[in-house]
Structure formats: structure tokens, C-alpha cells
Amino acid sequence: MASHSEAIIREPLITGKDITYAQITNEVLLPVENKPNMAWWIGFALAVAGASLWVFSISWTFWYGIGEWGLNKTVGWAWDITGFVWWVGIGHAGTLISAVLLLFRQNWRNSINRSAEAMTIFAVVCAATYIFGHMGRPWLAYWTLPLPNQYGSLWVNWNSALMMDVFAISTYFSVSLVFWYTGLLPDIASIRDRATGLRRRIYSILSFGWTGSVKTWQRFETVSLILAGISTPLVLSVHTIVSFDFATSLEPGWHTTIFPPYFVAGAIFSGFAMVQTLLLIARKVLGLENYITMFHIESMNKIIMLTGSIVGVAYITEFFIAWYSGVEYEQYAFINRSTGPYWWAYWSMMTCNVITPQLFWFKKIRINIPLSWVLSIIVNIGMWFERFVIIVTSLHRDFIPSSWVMFYPTWTDVGIFVGSIGVFFTMFLLFIRVLPSVAMAEVKLLLKSSSEQAKKKLIDAGHLEPEAQADYIKALEKYDSVDLTQYQKA
Amino acid sequence: MSSTKFILGCFDDPDDLMHGIDNLQKNSIPIYDVYTPMPIHGIEAKLGVKESRLGYAAFCFGCLGATVIFSIVYYTLVHDWPMNIGGKPHFAMPDFVPFTFEWTILFTAFGMVATFFAATHLFPGRAPRVMDLRATDDRFVIAVDAKGNIPHDDITRLLKDAGAVEVKHNERKYVSYE
Numbered sequence: 001m002a003s004h005s006e007a008i009i010r011e012p013l014i015t016g017k018d019i020t021y022a023q024i025t026n027e028v029l030l031p032v033e034n035k036p037n038m039a040w041w042i043g044f045a046l047a048v049a050g051a052s053l054w055v056f057s058i059s060w061t062f063w064y065g066i067g068e069w070g071l072n073k074t075v076g077w078a079w080d081i082t083g084f085v086w087w088v089g090i091g092h093a094g095t096l097i098s099a100v101l102l103l104f105r106q107n108w109r110n111s112i113n114r115s116a117e118a119m120t121i122f123a124v125v126c127a128a129t130y131i132f133g134h135m136g137r138p139w140l141a142y143w144t145l146p147l148p149n150q151y152g153s154l155w156v157n158w159n160s161a162l163m164m165d166v167f168a169i170s171t172y173f174s175v176s177l178v179f180w181y182t183g184l185l186p187d188i189a190s191i192r193d194r195a196t197g198l199r200r201r202i203y204s205i206l207s208f209g210w211t212g213s214v215k216t217w218q219r220f221e222t223v224s225l226i227l228a229g230i231s232t233p234l235v236l237s238v239h240t241i242v243s244f245d246f247a248t249s250l251e252p253g254w255h256t257t258i259f260p261p262y263f264v265a266g267a268i269f270s271g272f273a274m275v276q277t278l279l280l281i282a283r284k285v286l287g288l289e290n291y292i293t294m295f296h297i298e299s300m301n302k303i304i305m306l307t308g309s310i311v312g313v314a315y316i317t318e319f320f321i322a323w324y325s326g327v328e329y330e331q332y333a334f335i336n337r338s339t340g341p342y343w344w345a346y347w348s349m350m351t352c353n354v355i356t357p358q359l360f361w362f363k364k365i366r367i368n369i370p371l372s373w374v375l376s377i378i379v380n381i382g383m384w385f386e387r388f389v390i391i392v393t394s395l396h397r398d399f400i401p402s403s404w405v406m407f408y409p410t411w412t413d414v415g416i417f418v419g420s421i422g423v424f425f426t427m428f429l430l431f432i433r434v435l436p437s438v439a440m441a442e443v444k445l446l447l448k449s450s451s452e453q454a455k456k457k458l459i460d461a462g463h464l465e466p467e468a469q470a471d472y473i474k475a476l477e478k479y480d481s482v483d484l485t486q487y488q489k490a
Numbered sequence: 491m492s493s494t495k496f497i498l499g500c501f502d503d504p505d506d507l508m509h510g511i512d513n514l515q516k517n518s519i520p521i522y523d524v525y526t527p528m529p530i531h532g533i534e535a536k537l538g539v540k541e542s543r544l545g546y547a548a549f550c551f552g553c554l555g556a557t558v559i560f561s562i563v564y565y566t567l568v569h570d571w572p573m574n575i576g577g578k579p580h581f582a583m584p585d586f587v588p589f590t591f592e593w594t595i596l597f598t599a600f601g602m603v604a605t606f607f608a609a610t611h612l613f614p615g616r617a618p619r620v621m622d623l624r625a626t627d628d629r630f631v632i633a634v635d636a637k638g639n640i641p642h643d644d645i646t647r648l649l650k651d652a653g654a655v656e657v658k659h660n661e662r663k664y665v666s667y668e
């Protein structure tokens with residue numbers, strides 16, 4: 001029945017020796033079907049406090065105007081666009097995990113894709129709030145759409161990269177939402193069929209009447225695969241287009257062709273770091289260690305290391321090209337970044353994004369949970385600094401020295417940024433309470449092919465040579481749940 | 491006369507389910523449907539389910555999206571309100587690319603998913619017509635239409651032989667119909 005034959009010496013994707021299909025449902029739905037614990041309440045209270053700060057700061061902005069932010073005549077974009085690009089970037093890992101890894105048949109995505117996709121949705125919501133906030137007159141946001149109007153032949157400016165952004169972000173958000181929700185249907189049906197009373201009615205509406213018949217599953221898988229196929233270039237296009245906001249200008253430090261791939265790599269880098277930040281906590285608090293295993297954590301750390309290195313190469317390339325171009329403004333922009341008044345931001349970025357992820361070359365660090373968590377947060381901080389450095393250091397000193405100024409954030413800037421993190425966590429914490437944070441149907445698919453117990457069955461059946469078996473047992477040593485004596489007998 | 495409407499063979503293992511299908515097919519007993527908590531690959535071929543044509547729908551919707559947005563951009567930027575920016579051509583194709591690309595994907599995604607929902611009769615609030623509540627949890631269920639398929643005991647035996655943990659003789663078609 002298995003969809004593929006998997007090498008027995010591959011690390012299992014589900015640990016635990018006696019896991020059954022029913023147990024997967026029970027364990028994944030534990031936080032959904034029971035009252036939340038104290039840890040959840042504390043986290044939720046903190047997140048709601050943050051979200052309240054956001055509501056206050058953004059209301060303040062709308063009431064008094066953008067003048068409440070620290071922007072000035074030269075630095076017209078600062079924390080808002082920094083926050084926007086940061087959040088959009090974080091969102092990218094979700095689609096990457098659900099789409100790109102699906103296309104490449106990476107089955108380890110099955111345990112983490114649901115949370116990562118949810119993270120995408122919430123991160124893009126946070127990003128969108130910055131766009132609306134920056135508009136100053138958010139009630140006129142519909143002006144960004146090509147709507148017939150009474151101002152004569154007045155249409156949106158299709159030549160503008162910001163217009164491309166409107167289309168890219170709105171498409172990205174809606175397609176991610178559709179992908180996420182379609183994937184949720186079978187799992188919502190599982191909740192529905194176990195629930196009673198009002199909960200059953202609500203989940204019944206949400207489940208669209210899912211039954212799990214053969215034809216439905218077949219079409220469901222076709223839809224998933226095609227959505228993955230179209231979402232993969234979509235992810236690349238979205239951050240490429242976000243980078244056009246800068247790259248199409250003539251501003252020194254922005255006007256570079258390396259921006260699209262560099263932004264995409266940075267997005268994946270920060271996105272995986274955020275997935276790691278969330279899941280390392282979630283797997284412990286929700287008791288999902290058998291599904292989100294050390295193999296998952298290590299794989300994500302490897303991706304962080306790879307994309308961190310790509311980003312590092314991009315930073316160095318930018319410097320080289322500034323020198324090689326012979327353009328004095330460009331050269332000054334980069335010398336100013338590393339030695340000017342914002343040197344601390346630049347070197348924070350370099351330390352967090354280039355040096356720190358290199359620690360993941362050491363396997364001991366890659367499989368160390370507390371260290372992985374700390375490093376993932378450092379990467380998140382570093383990526384925020386990256387956007388800050390690109391935006392503010394380029395703007396604060398451009399062609400004319402008479403316009404040179406410094407940017408200082410106001411409490412409103414800080415409130416909106418810290419608040420958006422609160423908004424994000426509020427949505428994420430609510431999500432894990434009402435919907436399954438692991439894609440149950442997809443994890444069940446792995447039970448017979450890639451789980452620890454399936455592999456043990458193959459060993460027991462004598463499908464491994466003694467030498468290979470010894471290697472396999474050695475490979476399993478790092479899993480807590482494995483009782484090695486059972487394998488010795490096989 | 492028996493009031494059984496459907497005979498359900500409930501398995502706890504997908505391989506046993508496959509044996510169950512084989513057993514029934516060997517004895518020329520038609521299978522109404524199979525319900526599982528997860529997709530089972532290879533089952534379509536066994537049951538003779540035709541390949542999904544959603545890919546064609548996706549392609550058509552993609553073409554529609556590309557045409558719609560390209561037409562809008564062309565009409566507004568080139569025809570209705572051509573702006574002279576530095577003497578550059580109005581019909582600036584590279585600027586059309588991001589919009590066309592995004593809406594191709596947007597239409598493909600929404601169109602295909604809508605087609606999927608329509609084809610499988612899924613929509614918000616639809617009463618769940620489930621034959622066995624555990625079919626979305628840990629049971630792999632073969633449903634056999636009891637009408638005309640008698641004797642029922644033979645079907646029960648065939649399912650049990652294949653490893654069914656439970657065989658149900660349901661008097662109602664759907665247990666969760668509300």
C-alpha cells in the first residue's frame with residue numbers, strides 16, 4: 001500500500017514503537033479536544049497583551065497620521081517596510097515546506113507542513129497590516145486596485161513595482177489560504193466525527209461534508225500536487241517582486257540585480273528559523289515529539305545553514321559589485337553601511353546571519369534543541385536587521401549631503417512592531433487550540449512506510465544483512481524512544 | 491426480508507483492506523465505495539477509478555487568468571490612458587509579466603479548487619454523509635450495497651477472511667446524516 005519504497009536505513013519519520021492510526025489522531029487532537037494548560041494560558045495572555053499594544057499603536061497612527069512615526073524628509077521608509085519585508089519573508093517557509101518539499105517528495109514535510117502553513121497565513125496578515133498602516137489613509141486602500149472610477153481615464157500605475165507588490169501579496173495570501181484550508185478538510189472531518197453537540201455542528205460546517213471516499217482522496221491529491229506546482233514559482237515570484245520595490249529604484253545600495261535571489265534566500269532562511277522557533281516549543285508543549293522528531297529539527301537546521309550561507313555570499317557579492325562597478329555613490333553606500341553611524345546594525349546583521357548559522361556545521365549543535373532554539377531566534381533578529389540595514393542605511397545618506405539625517409524610531413514604531421509579534425502569536429496560539437497542528441492524514445500515510453515500527457518489522461522479517469543492521473541500530477541511537485535491546489534480538 | 495442497506499467491512503490495516511477488495515472482486519461482488527482516513531496509493535487502479543481530470547481544469551483557469559489580466563493591463567496602460575514616461579514605449583511587455591504570472595496562478599488555484607469542491611460535492615455546511623464515524627480516524631472501510639448482493643453472510647465471510655476487524659450490517663446508509 002505504501003506510496004514508495006523507502007530504504008530501511010533511512011531515519012524514521014515517526015518514532016515510537018507501538019503507534020497506531022488511532023493514537024496519531026488522539027495525540028494530535030489532544031490540545032484541540034481538551035482544555036488548555038497553564039503554559040498555553042500564560043503564552044496567550046502575553047500574546048494578547050502584545051496584540052493590544054498593536055491595536056493601540058495602529059489606532060494612534062490612524063488618528064494622528066504617519067507623523068507619529070519617526071520618518072523624516074529623507075528617511076521616508078523605515079520600520080514599517082522593514083517589518084513588512086520581515087514578515088513576508090517569514091511567511092515563505094510555510095509555502096516552501098508545503099509546496100516545494102511536496103514536489104520533491106520529501107516526506108519529512110508531512111509532520112510540519114500544517115503549522116508552517118498556518119504560520120505563513122498569520123505572517124502575511126502581519127505584513128499586510130504594515131502596508132495598510134503605511135498608506136496613511138487606509139480607508140482608500142482600494143485605490144490600489146484597477147477599478148473604474150469618476151476621475152476620467154485614471155488607472156493604477158502598472159509600471160510601478162509597488163503595484164506588482166499588491167498583486168503578488170494578495171495572490172500569495174489567498175492561494176496560501178486555499179492550499180492550507182483544502183489540506184485541513186480531512187483533519188477537520190476527523191474532529192467532527194469525534195465531537196458532539198455544538199462543536200460537532202461547527203466542525204461539520206467547516207469540514208464541507210468530507211467523507212474520505214476513494215474518488216475524493218484521489219482528486220484531493222491531484223489538487224494538492226497542482227497547488228504545490230503553482231505555489232513553488234509563486235513563492236519565488238513574491239519575494240522577487242518585494243525586492244523590486246528596492247531594485248527598480250536608483251538609490252545607492254538598492255539598485256542591484258542580486259536582490260531577487262538574495263531576498264528569496266533570506267526569506268527561506270528567516271521562515272525556517274521562525275518554524276523552528278515555533279515548533280521546538282510546540283512539540284514539547286503539545287507532546288508531539290514522536291511526529292516532529294530530531295530528524296525534522298536537524299533537517300530544518302541544515303536548510304537554515306544552507307540559506308544562511310547563500311545570504312552570506314550575497315552580502316559579500318554586494319560589496320564586491322559596489323567596488324567593481326566603480327560608481328562612487330554605490331561604493332560610499334556600502335562603506336557607510338559597515339563603518340557609518342549604523343555600523344552596529346550592519347555588524348549585528350553579519351553576526352546573526354552569516355556567522356551564527358555556520359555553527360550548524362557541527363552535528364552536536366544541529367541536534368541540540370535548546371541551542372537550535374536560541375540560534376533560530378538569533379537568525380530572526382539578524383533578518384530583521386538585514387531589512388533595516390538595506391532600507392535605512394541606504395536612505396539616510398543618499399546623493400546630496402545636505403539631506404543626510406538619522407532615523408530614530410518613536411514609541412509608535414516600536415509599539416506597532418512589538419505589537420505585530422503579539423498579533424502573530426495570538427493567532428498561532430488560537431490556531432493550535434481549534435485546528436490540528438499536525439496534518440494527521442499525511443502523517444498516517446507514513447506509518448506503514450517510514451515509521452520506526454515499520455522499519456523494525458522489516459528488520460524482524462530479516463530484510464537486512466547483519467552488517468547493515470548494525471549500522472541501522474547505530475543510526476537509531478539518538479532517538480530517545482528507541483529501546484535498543486529490542487533491535488538486538490531481531 | 492433483511493433491512494440491511496449497506497454492509498461495511500472495517501479494517502485496521504490498509505493492506506488488509508486491499509485483500510478485502512481482492513476477495514470481493516474475485517467473487518464478483520460490486521463495491522459501492524471505500525472510505526479511508528488517509529489517501530491509499532494504488533487503490534484507484536484496483537477499483538477502476540478513472541484518473542482525475544482536474545489538471546485540465548487547472549490549465550483552462552490558468553489561461554483564463556492570464557488573458558483577463560493581460561487584457562486589463564493592455565487596455566488601461568496602452569489603450570485608455572497611455573502615459574509618456576521618458577519616451578518609453580507604452581506596450582512595455584516586461585512590466586506585464588508579474589501581473590500576468592500572478593493572476594495565472596490566482597485563477598488556477600481558485601478555479602481548480604472550486605472545481606474540486608463542485609465535483610466532489612463539498613461545500614460549507616454540507617451534512618457529512620459518513621457511513622462509519624471511524625472512517626476518518628483509524629478504520630479503512632469497504633462499503634457494499636446490500637441490495638441484490640445476497641447472501642449477506644457470504645460477503646461477511648469474505649471480508650472477515652481478508653482480516654476485517656468488524657463487519658457491520660447498516661440499516662441506514664449514513665450514520666452521521668443530520
